[in-house]
Amino acid sequence: MQTVTYRWPTAVETPTAAGTPDLVRWTGFGGALLLTAGAWAVQVRTGGAVALGAAIAGAGLVVLTWALLGRTGADPHWLRRTLAWWCxxxxxxxxxxxxxxxSYLAQGEVAANGLDPNAVSPAVGASAEAVARVGVYWRETPSPYGPLFSTVERAITEITGGNPALGIGLHRFTAVLGLLLVVWAVPKLAAMAGVEERTALWLGVMNPLVLWHLVGGVHNDALMLGLMLSGTVVALQALPELKWWQYTAGVVLIGLGAQVKLPALVALAVVGTALARRLGGGWFRFVASGCAMVVAAAVVAVVTSLAGGSGFGWVRALGTPSKVNSWMAPTNWPGYLAGAVFGPETGQAMISSARIAGLVLILCGVAAVVHRQLRGGVSEVMSLGLMMSLIVVLGPVIQPWYLLWAVLPLAACLPVGTWRTRVAVLAGVFALLVPPLAGNFAGRVPELVAAYVVGIGLVAGAHLVLRRARVSVAAA
Known part of the structure; x- marks a missing residue:
């Protein structure tokens, strides 16, 4: 038996087949396997706290190995292959x-039944079996999504005949297509911002929030982000030589992203301002470009609504997500405090007032960022990241996957330093903030406590093994 001693790679080294980074890669892959196996055991109600603890440990292993990879100089191609293995x-x-x-499946059934999912809730328009699977908050609530995603929902229901397993599979396939667009776009945005491709891939694409919520959680944010980011790349790449058809194609892609979820429209402000700068700057060109973006967004919305047959009910449903009071949203915190002191009616009134204040702050912040971009004070990619950050932090609802709206463009423009570290820490915390359970876990607190004890113990053991591997490896 021979002991091979080697050093933990520095930021400029590339992982090799025999090096520690490969051990980190496969530990992360094992974490993804453990998460999947534990989640299935929880799904079929076997194993209890042990199964849930295994799933939590798997999530922790992936977050741990992702953090360790941030200390290596991993080659971009190596990172992409690692992402594929972890996914x-x-x-x-x-x-x-x-x-x-x-909810997507039930809304698709509503649409397949010839009803408007933006006006008719699953409880009214879907079968009892489909409604029973929907979270309690959304059974009586119409779809808040745009006409493009409503068309996708209906098409999947019609293809699968309402089979939930096949429906989940096709929705996950759609999410993976969106993720592939993200993987293509983030490095190109990083090149525009002068950031290394590998650091953008690590913080953005390999982020555990991407794995958990775009792939594991099957959220339509994957499609929104893929269309928005790829459209931004296409439009910005067209500006140096003013390739109008390419620029228009980028604008259309962004508009389609907004027809999944409306926040993607922010990217039109970025590419519109970039166009105004390319044409010479000044307020006249800025206003003209802004009007062109508004017209383009409206045309895409009308065409998508009519072509998909979903109509324009989605306009009335834009405020649907804010009907649920999100405890993660800072704008709701004053209302929770007031409710605890003065009662629920006062608390809800405070939440409503704080949300209006948050909207005003978002509009003011976006105007300030656009002004700086127009003056050349911030890059286009940074502008997108800052505006998305404002929407996430000051919006009425925050979910862990909403952070990706800001993290992905920020990963492509933040240089190595304090702010990049802060974003990475925030992503890691949010990746472990919610247990890997689909649904309400309020009545499972004792089980969750026991599961976290199991999960933390397993991750701590794995961390010790990895620390030992940094010093020596036993080789035959």
């Missing part, structure tokens, strides 16, 4: 962290 087990996992995909 592979999650492709066959049950829906993780959220039951939203069951």
């Amino acid at each position: 592979a087990p999650l492709l066959v996992a049950p829906p993780l962290f959220s039951m939203d995909v069951y």
Whole structure:
């Protein structure tokens, strides 16, 4: 038996087949497998706290190995292959962290029945079996999504005949297509911002929030982000030589992203301002470009609504997500405090007032960022990241996957330093903030406590093994 001693790679080294980074890669893959196996055991109600603890440990292992990879100089191609390996087990996992995909299935059934999912809730327009799988908050609530995603929902229901397993599979396939667009776009945005491709891939694409919520959770944010980011790349790449057809194609892609979820429209402000700068700057060109973006967004919305047959009910449903009071949203915190002191009616009134204040702050912040971009004070990619950050932090609802709206463009423009570290820490915390259960876990607190004890113990043991591997490895 021979002992091979080697050093933990520095930021400029590339992992090799025999090096520690490969051990980190396969430990992360094992974490994804453990998460998937534990989630299935929880799904079929076997194993209890042990199964849930295994799933939590798997999630912790992936977060741990992701953090360790941030200390290596991993080659971008190596990182992409690692991402594929980590995603592979999650492709066959049950829906993780959220039951939203069951809402998609029920809304698709409503649309397939010839009703408007933006006006008719699953409880009214879908079968009892489909409604039973939907989270309690959304059974009586119409769809808040745009006409493009409503068309996708209906098409999947018609293809699968309402089979939930096949429906989840096709929705996950759609999410993976969106993720592939993200993987293509983030490095190109990083090149525009002068950031290394590998650091953008690590913080953005390999982020555990991407794995958990775009792949495991099957959220339509994957499609929104893929269309928005790829459209931004296409439009910005067209500006140096003013390739109008290419620029128009980018604008259309962004508009389609907004027809999944409306926040993607922010990217039109970015590319519109960039166009105004390319044409010479000044307020006249800025206003003209802004009007052109508004017209383009309206045309895409009308064409998508009519072509998909979903109509314009989605306009009335834009405020649907804010009907649920999100405890993660800072704008709701004053209302929770007031409610605890003065009662629920006062608390809800405070929440409503704080949300209006948050909207005003978002508009003011977006105007300030656009002004700086127009003056050349911030890059286009940074502008997108800052505006998305404002929407996430000051919006009426925050879900862990909403952070990706800001994290992905920020990963492509933040240089190595304090702010990049802060974003990475925030992503890691949110990746472990919610247990990998699809649905309400309020009545399972004792089980969750026991599961976290099991999970933390397993991750701590794995961390010790990895620390030892940094010093020596036994080789035959």
